[in-house]
Amino acid sequence: MKKLTFFKLLSILLPVLAYILVEPLKITVKQAFFIMNNLDVELLKGYVNSFTVFAPIASFLLMVFQSAVIPLSAFIIISANVAIWGWVKGAILSWFGCMAGAMFCFLISKFYIRCTVTSLSSKLPTYRIDKFFEKYGKHTILIARLFPYMPFDLISYASGLTSIDALTFLWATGIGYLPTIIIYSYFGEMLTGSTKLIINGLLVVISAGFFIYMLFKIRHESKQNERR
Numbered sequence: 001m002k003k004l005t006f007f008k009l010l011s012i013l014l015p016v017l018a019y020i021l022v023e024p025l026k027i028t029v030k031q032a033f034f035i036m037n038n039l040d041v042e043l044l045k046g047y048v049n050s051f052t053v054f055a056p057i058a059s060f061l062l063m064v065f066q067s068a069v070i071p072l073s074a075f076i077i078i079s080a081n082v083a084i085w086g087w088v089k090g091a092i093l094s095w096f097g098c099m100a101g102a103m104f105c106f107l108i109s110k111f112y113i114r115c116t117v118t119s120l121s122s123k124l125p126t127y128r129i130d131k132f133f134e135k136y137g138k139h140t141i142l143i144a145r146l147f148p149y150m151p152f153d154l155i156s157y158a159s160g161l162t163s164i165d166a167l168t169f170l171w172a173t174g175i176g177y178l179p180t181i182i183i184y185s186y187f188g189e190m191l192t193g194s195t196k197l198i199i200n201g202l203l204v205v206i207s208a209g210f211f212i213y214m215l216f217k218i219r220h221e222s223k224q225n226e227r228r
Helices: 002-021 023-037 041-049 052-068 075-118 126-146 152-160 166-190 193-227
Strands: none
Touching (some): 002 023, 023 041, 041 052, 052 075, 052 152, 075 166, 126 152, 126 166, 126 193, 152 166, 166 193
16 A cells, blocks of 8 residues: 555656656646647647647647646647648547547546545545446436536546546547537537537537436436335
């Protein structure tokens, strides 16, 4: 247990020290944050293209970086990917980047934060939450990913605090977020104003449908348990 705690601490300290001591890394991180926070697609497009043959890898890493830093938006990277590679290749790259970023946040939360939460189990209803997510975790994440106004990164971090396993989290995220990736990649800059409102409205209706289905399923299982 002590060795495990030591390695966890070391895995946190090493990236922090690298950022503080390695000046090129610090400059790169600050530059990436500034460009994405600026919300300028053309600026980000130029930045990604500056990596030439490594541009897809740069875009992929930017998506993972964006996932870890909650204030940053993924949609500017999706737009840049579409502008560089077209909507099909851009959507595929964006989807894989989102999945990697989601898993990165999930694992950080699972291995670093959940242990602190479980240590407070006497004060928090963690057992009931874990039992719920064992049964309905995949449905919950699927609904959250479909809903267009739910913060992508916060869902990933919150999921890591539950008992849901990584594989279930990954496929629920992949399926749930795929419509958003396709829609935002295909429509791109056209997705503004009333068009964006209609599309988001459809996603809300779909997620609400899944939510109602989950409620009926929980109610049905509760009645069966009562009969037993």
